[in-house]
Amino acid sequence: MRIVITECDHDSFEDEHGVVDPVGAELVLTQSRTPEELVANAADADGILVQYASITAEVMDALPRLRAIGRYGVGVDSVDVAAATERGIAVCNVPDYGTEAVSDHAIAMALATARGIPRLDRGVRAGSFDLVAVRPLFQTRGRVFGVVGMGLIGTATARKAAGLGYEVIGYDVLAEPGTEFHGFPAVTLTELLERSQVVSLHTPLTDETRGMVGAEQIALMRADAILVNTSRGGVVDTPALVDALREGRIRGAAIDVHEQEPLPPDHPLTSFDSVVLTPHLAWYTEESYGELKRRTIENVVDVCSDRVPRNVVNPEVLGAPGRNATVRAVRTPTPAPAPTPAPTSGAAG
Structure with a gap:
């Protein structure tokens, strides 16, 4: 399983590694500034985590292995959800973390x-x-x-x-x-x-x-x-x-x-x-920051592991043939660890 963070200004990714390392998944951090860089950096990705990047139909078509898109936040307006649904790609967010x-x-x-x-x-x-x-x-x-x-x-x-x-x-x-x-x-x-x-x-x-x-x-x-x-x-x-x-x-x-x-x-x-x-930071507290990071990647790992994620915007794709496998089990929530260091900047709402 290969999961790519397309771009993110968080100062630590220990929470994400705490989810992927035990299951032997590969986590890759990139800082993609253009759609071309995003596609190149996320080649062969099963899942991607997105903070600001726009995920269009063209981007999805260039990533044939993609099964899940996880958004660091509540809103998914930067993702073409209809296009993702047509392609059997699950779009996940964290609607209640903040x-x-x-x-x-x-x-x-x-x-x-x-x-x-x-x-x-x-x-x-x-x-x-x-x-x-x-x-x-x-x-x-x-x-x-x-x-x-x-x-x-x-x-x-x-x-x-x-x-x-x-x-x-x-x-x-x-x-x-x-x-x-x-x-x-x-x-x-x-x-x-x-x-x-x-x-x-x-x-x-x-x-x-x-x-x-x-x-x-x-x-x-x-x-x-x-x-x-x-x-x-x-x-x-x-x-x-x-x-x-x-x-x-x-x-x-x-x-x-x-x-x-x-x-x-x-x-x-x-x-x-x-x-x-204020600079789009209403979402941030130590508690919400750690929860956001854990749950964003848990959703993507679950989809890529044929499990039902806690949050998915287009659940109809979970049983769809083709790029998304049939879902078989539900994850048991992971206990929350201690709060992580504060982000240096940026937004995740």
């Missing part, structure tokens, strides 16, 4: 922006010792926190926001407005945008959600609203957000995910002191 980490980060960014903490910090360092720059400030109790996408992370964020005193409302395509969904009132997206002082986004990037928060939706938001995005950069129409911030039509924004990563230093979002920016 629930606590991402929801913690969303809350931290919302509070930092609402309290003007980065702006105050810069003021103190420059010799200012007053609150004029951030007035008015408000307590959380009595304010409305809207969660868009009430999946695992969205629901965890809602729970934490409620614990801080926010009135929480949620929107989800699966939720009927006027009912409760995962313990919180479900409303339409329009109502959520119109009522919320914090709008926190927790949706995957799909054809339906790309640009779902655009000029029309931002125009519905309150003048004292903050937009928080820890989901995917493409969910928000960034130029429309920049226009709203420039014109003072919303209070601020907190953005961890960006349409272009890394974010260019001269990007318009960097010019606003009402905006908090």
Whole structure:
């Protein structure tokens, strides 16, 4: 069994070796910057692990032995899942590894922006010792926190926001407005945008959600609203957000995910002191980092060993003839070892 990491900026791969070494599999780390390099480096691979690389139909066709693609993260928008399914290749992710980490980060960014903490910090360092720059400030109790996408992370964020005193409302395509969904009132997206002082986004990037928060939706938001995005950069129409911030039509924004990563230093979002920016790291804690690495490679090893992986986006391929063998057994989860060293940079959401 040959497994290739196409590219990755993690600083240690002990967790991955802890999974593959006992079964005698070969693990190869590459840093492929182009599709051509990826194909050359992953020749004869049974499985690949991907952090940022785009895995297209053309890439898959050039890797005839490929049986499994493991994504370091939740989203699989960088993988052509339909093409993989047509070719009998399993696409695996780790959909629940960062629930606590991402929801913690969303809350931290919302509070930092609402309290003007980065702006105050810069003021103190420059010799200012007053609150004029951030007035008015408000307590959380009595304010409305809207969660868009009430999946695992969205629901965890809602729970934490409620614990801080926010009135929480949620929107989800699966939720009927006027009912409760995962313990919180479900409303339409329009109502959520119109009522919320914090709008926190927790949706995957799909054809339906790309640009779902655009000029029309931002125009519905309150003048004292903050937009928080820890989901995917493409969910928000960034130029429309920049226009709203420039014109003072919303209070601020907190953005961890960006349409272009890394974010260019001269990007318009960097010019606003009402905006908090982080480098796509909401997913990271010591606990989530180790879990992500172990489970990503466990999924791929399982597929290549004719076992049912814990997580697979296209399960219909598991029994398909051709490039994917019939699945026979289910893995017993491996106990989690001690946390691994922190990554130096990068994102895995």
